[in-house]
Amino acid sequence: MSLLSLQDLTVTLDTPEGPATVLDRVSFDLAPGESLGIVGESGCGKSMTALAVMGLLPAAARCRGRIDFEDQDLLTLDERALCALRGRRIAMVFQEPMTALNPVKTIGFQVAEGLRWHFGLGRGEAEARALKLLDRVGLPQPRFSPDLYPHQLSGGQRQRVVIAMALACDPALLIADEPTTALDVTSQAEILALIAEVTAGSKMALMLITHDLAVVWQNTAAMLVMYAGTVAERGATAEVFARMAHPYTRGLLAASPGALEDILPAGRRLATIPGQVPDPHDRPQGCVFAGRCPRVADDCLPCPPGERLLVPGHAVACLHPHEGETPS
Amino acid sequence: MSSETRVASLREFWQRGRGQANLMIGLLVTLLLVALAAVSLFWTPYPVNAIDIPAKLQPPSAAHWLGTDQFGRDVLSRIMAGARNSIAVSLVAVGIGAGIGVPLGALAAARRGWVEEVVMRFNDFTFAFPALLSAVMITALLGPGAVNSIIAIGIFNIPVFARLTRGAALSLWQRDFVLAARVAGRGRTRITLDHILPNIASLLIVQMTIQFALAILAEAGLSYLGLGTQPPDPSWGKMLNEAQTLMFLAPQLAIFPGLAIMVTVLGLNLLGDGLRDLLDPRLRRLR
Numbered sequence: 097m098s099l100l101s102l103q104d105l106t107v108t109l110d111t112p113e114g115p116a117t118v119l120d121r122v123s124f125d126l127a128p129g130e131s132l133g134i135v136g137e138s139g140c141g142k143s144m145t146a147l148a149v150m151g152l153l154p155a156a157a158r159c160r161g162r163i164d165f166e167d168q169d170l171l172t173l174d175e176r177a178l179c180a181l182r183g184r185r186i187a188m189v190f191q192e193p194m195t196a197l198n199p200v201k202t203i204g205f206q207v208a209e210g211l212r213w214h215f216g217l218g219r220g221e222a223e224a225r226a227l228k229l230l231d232r233v234g235l236p237q238p239r240f241s242p243d244l245y246p247h248q249l250s251g252g253q254r255q256r257v258v259i260a261m262a263l264a265c266d267p268a269l270l271i272a273d274e275p276t277t278a279l280d281v282t283s284q285a286e287i288l289a290l291i292a293e294v295t296a297g298s299k300m301a302l303m304l305i306t307h308d309l310a311v312v313w314q315n316t317a318a319m320l321v322m323y324a325g326t327v328a329e330r331g332a333t334a335e336v337f338a339r340m341a342h343p344y345t346r347g348l349l350a351a352s353p354g355a356l357e358d359i360l361p362a363g364r365r366l367a368t369i370p371g372q373v374p375d376p377h378d379r380p381q382g383c384v385f386a387g388r389c390p391r392v393a394d395d396c397l398p399c400p401p402g403e404r405l406l407v408p409g410h411a412v413a414c415l416h417p418h419e420g421e422t423p424s
Numbered sequence: 425m426s427s428e429t430r431v432a433s434l435r436e437f438w439q440r441g442r443g444q445a446n447l448m449i450g451l452l453v454t455l456l457l458v459a460l461a462a463v464s465l466f467w468t469p470y471p472v473n474a475i476d477i478p479a480k481l482q483p484p485s486a487a488h489w490l491g492t493d494q495f496g497r498d499v500l501s502r503i504m505a506g507a508r509n510s511i512a513v514s515l516v517a518v519g520i521g522a523g524i525g526v527p528l529g530a531l532a533a534a535r536r537g538w539v540e541e542v543v544m545r546f547n548d549f550t551f552a553f554p555a556l557l558s559a560v561m562i563t564a565l566l567g568p569g570a571v572n573s574i575i576a577i578g579i580f581n582i583p584v585f586a587r588l589t590r591g592a593a594l595s596l597w598q599r600d601f602v603l604a605a606r607v608a609g610r611g612r613t614r615i616t617l618d619h620i621l622p623n624i625a626s627l628l629i630v631q632m633t634i635q636f637a638l639a640i641l642a643e644a645g646l647s648y649l650g651l652g653t654q655p656p657d658p659s660w661g662k663m664l665n666e667a668q669t670l671m672f673l674a675p676q677l678a679i680f681p682g683l684a685i686m687v688t689v690l691g692l693n694l695l696g697d698g699l700r701d702l703l704d705p706r707l708r709r710l711r
Contacts, residue, residue, distance in 0.1 A: 150607055155536075175611075183609035195600040200622045209618070210608045261608065 098125040098164075099301050100149065100269055105161040107141075107148055107325075109376070116376035118144045119325045120384075121161070128268065131295065131302040133312030133333065135348070136322035139373045142305045144325070146271045149303075150188060151178040166268065184214045187262035189291075191274040193254035197246035203230070203257045204242020210264040229260040233290060252283030256290065263294060270295060271303045276311065288315055309352050313337060321345045324373050324384040327403065331410030341406055341417035343389050344369070349422065383415070391416045440702060447698025453691025461508040470498035472505045473656045481674045490680045493663075494670060499677065502658040503684050509570070509659050510688070513652070514639035516574045518632055521581020526628065528582070529589025530620060533597055534612040544590070547583035555580040556645055563651040573652040577642045581635055588631055592624040626703035630696050637692035644685050660685050 107119040119141045126132050134142050147153050149163060151170055163170040166185065170178070190196040197206060207229055208222035217225070226242055233256040246254055255275065262270060272291060276284035292315055295302045304316050312319050312333060319336055321329040321344065329342040340346045350367035371388035374380055380387065382397040389396070396415055403411045441447050464472075469489070476496030484491045490499040528547075532540040553561075559576035566572040596602060597620070605615045646652035647661030655662060660681045667677035 152603065152606060179609045179611055181609065182607055188604075188607040190600055190604060192600055196604045198601040198605075198619050198623070200625075201618070209605070209610070213608070213610060213614070258604070261604070264608075 099128045099166065100126040100303075101162070101164040102145075102149075103162040103164070105145075105148060105159065105163060107144055107153065108158045108160075109154065110156040110158065111377070113377050115158075117325060117379055118157075118376050119148065120379070122322075122325070122327055123161075124320055124327070124330065126269070126301050126303060128299045128301055129295075130318065131304065131316040133316035133319040134303065134305045134322060135307065135309055135312050135319060136328075137307055137348070137373065139324075140322045141325040142307075142322055143273055145322075146188065146273050146303070146305055149269075149271065150182060150186060151175075180214075183210045183267070184265045185267055186269045186271065187265070187267040189255070189258050189262050189270065189272040189275045192278045193251055193258050194278065196258050197254055199246055202243050202245055203240075203249070204244075207242070207257065207260045207264060210261060214265045226260070226264070229264055230257070232263070232294070233257070233260045234286075235260070250283075251279050252286060255279060255283070255287050259287070259290060259294070267300065269301045269303065271305070273305045274307070275304075277307070291315070309349055321348070324379070325376065326384055326400075327413060328385065329410075329412045329414075330403075331406075335407070335410045338421060339406070339410070340422045341410070341412040341419070342385075342414050343391050343416075343418065344385050346418060346422070347388075347390075383413075385414075391418075437702065441698070444698050444701060446694040447702060450691050450693070450695030450698050453687060454695050457507055457688050457691065458511065460504050461511050464501075464504035464508050468498070468501035468504050470501045472501050472658055473497065481670070481677075483674075483676060491674070491676050493666065493677055494674075499663075499680055502663060503660070503680060505658040506660045506663065506681065507684070507688075509653055509657065510640050510643055513570060513574050513577070513643040514636050517577035517639045517643075518581055518635050520574070520578030521635060522585045522628065522632060525582040525585025525587075526589045526621075529586040529591075530593055530616050532586070532590045533593035533620070534616050540590075543586065547586050550580065550583045556642055559642060559646060560649065560651060563646060568651040568654060570653045570657070573643060573646045576646070577639050580642075581639070584635060585628070585631065588627065589624065592627055593620045596620050596623055626699075630700040630703065633692050633696035633699060637689045637696070640685065640688055640692070 103123050104121045105119055105123070106117065106121055109116045109118055122141070122145060124132065134145065136142050144153070148159065149165070149170065151173070153159070159171050165181070173181070197203070204223055204226050207226040208219070211217050211222040211225055212219065223242060227237055230240055230242065231237060235253060235256050240253070246257070249257065275291065276287050279287060288311065291302065291304075294300070302316070304311065306312060316333055319330065319333045320327055321342060323344050328344050329336060329340070336345070340349060347367065347369040351369060353366055369388055374384055374387060380397070382399055383389070383401050386392045386396040393416055401413050401415045403413045405411050406417070474497060476492070479488070479492050479496040480494050482488055482492045488498050488500070490503065492498055493502070528543050532543040558580060559573070562576035562579065563572045566575070593616070602615055602619055605619050610618070643652055643659070644661035644664070647659040648665045650665065653659035653662060663681040664678055667674070667681070670677055
């Protein structure tokens with residue numbers, strides 16, 4: 097049984113230049129306690145997927161398909177029902193801890209906020225639980241008093257506060273949208289370790305959104321490569337890394353710096369993927385990656401490639417996928 | 425928040441603010457005005473409305489510090505009581521403006537769509553008339569008097585606060601921490617109360633001091649035209665009006681209330697500017 101299940105989710109934004117398709121028939125399942133990494137470059141629909149699950153898409157967005165969460169279709173719920181889910185069953189960690197905290201409220205207030213709202217706890221009880229949460233995310237008392245304001249903390253410490261806020265109501269699903277992008281390298285490792293620690297051994301599912309393949313490699317059991325609002329490749333993380341089939345996935349790997357030295361030769365130059373993500377107002381008929389693909393052939397252009405199963409649990413949306421092991 | 429942190433931040437404010445001349449002068453003038461008005465409640469040098477014809481039109485002296493008017497009433501006593509009147513009218517008028525304008529602006533920013541359109545078009549409608557002229561019109565309609573002048577000045581404070589609140593709130597609604605609050609399941613009302621309003625409080629405080637100065641001017645203007653406070657209650661504007669005919673005989677009668685208005689408005693403006701510098705970190709000078 098899956099906790100979260102997206103079925104053919106298509107999101108179109110009404111813009112002054114006409115409708116823009118930002119997600120195109122995205123499907124995936126996430127079971128309780130599992131972790132899923134969603135990877136892709138800027139503008140490929142990662143954050144849109146997260147916002148769609150939270151029901152926080154911009155007003156101009158039109159959705160088709162289904163988002164089933166705990167046997168309810170989120171797309172059919174009204175705002176009141178969504179408010180009861182948000183923060184309670186689904187929580188989110190943001191990219192930019194500098195702006196994700198209210199500058200004029202204490203961290204204790206902000207961590208306790210969800211508890212007071214969802215569980216109807218009194219102020220004293222909620223703040224007592226907030227102390228425990230701060231402790232759990234590595235902000236021990238009395239050094240990190242709940243009376244501190246966000247500007248009195250470093251970036252990594254603020255992200256810990258954001259994680260404490262997300263964990264407050266013990267959600268079933270934690271969405272982390274680029275949780276380490278704004279942090280320095282050492283804080284990145286600590287925050288990722290913290291997220292792994294709080295999700296391990298619990299039934300909390302993790303949806304980790306990142307542009308960094310290394311983060312996916314280290315933190316998630318399954319992965320999804322997205323490109324221009326479509327799923328390019330999916331599977332168990334180890335399997336996908338071992339046999340990357342989509343030219344885009346291989347391109348991403350070749351363009352990743354550092355941290356992957358164990359799979360990449362030393363001294364190589366970083367590769368780039370030429371071109372840009374196609375304009376969502378004007379998507380190509382066929383494969384969306386065809387315009388940048390080194391392996392493009394005539395049959396890629398007329399119609400989009402469906403997803404094909406390579407081995408059980410590893411699928412790719414490409415007519416001419418790479419075969420064999422990822423070269424090192 | 426514990427009381428220690430609150431005290432600590434107040435002390436920090438005091439230390440930063442002490443060096444600002446405009447803030448300190450503004451604060452001093454405002455406190456002086458409030459003190460004058462407060463003292464007038466239970467003591468004035470002479471009874472405010474006591475007529476003493478033999479002592480009329482005296483120049484400033486030891487007995488009457490600021491002289492007497494054409495009925496022999498003590499000008500200092502009347503200015504003190506007039507301060508009370510000005511403060512009361514302005515305070516309530518700004519209270520009406522902020523009390524209605526801030527919720528309207530916050531509502532417009534939170535709901536967007538047609539709610540926002542209705543609120544903002546209503547604002548534009550009110551803004552389209554020159555404030556003082558409309559105040560004259562309203563008092564002419566409702567009849568002259570202190571209460572009606574309060575209503576008239578209050579109504580024209582509403583759009584000022586509604587616009588300011590909406591503009592500031594709109595930019596806050598785009599910020600991540602508001603998104604974070606929505607992700608945490610908070611509704612628009614709670615977000616407005618807990619996250620939006622505390623972030624624009626300093627802006628509103630500054631605007632209130634400035635509107636307060638404008639309201640004092642407006643009250644004086646209405647009273648001068650005979651539409652505000654009615655005789656024999658003292659009012660700075662009324663005093664100016666009565667002094668007009670005696671301009672060459674007893675110029676001090678016009679000078680002292682005029683000075684009172686000028687110093688008060690200047691003081692409040694300095695206070696507003698100083699508070700803005702103090703509360704807005706972007707305008708804070710690097711030291």
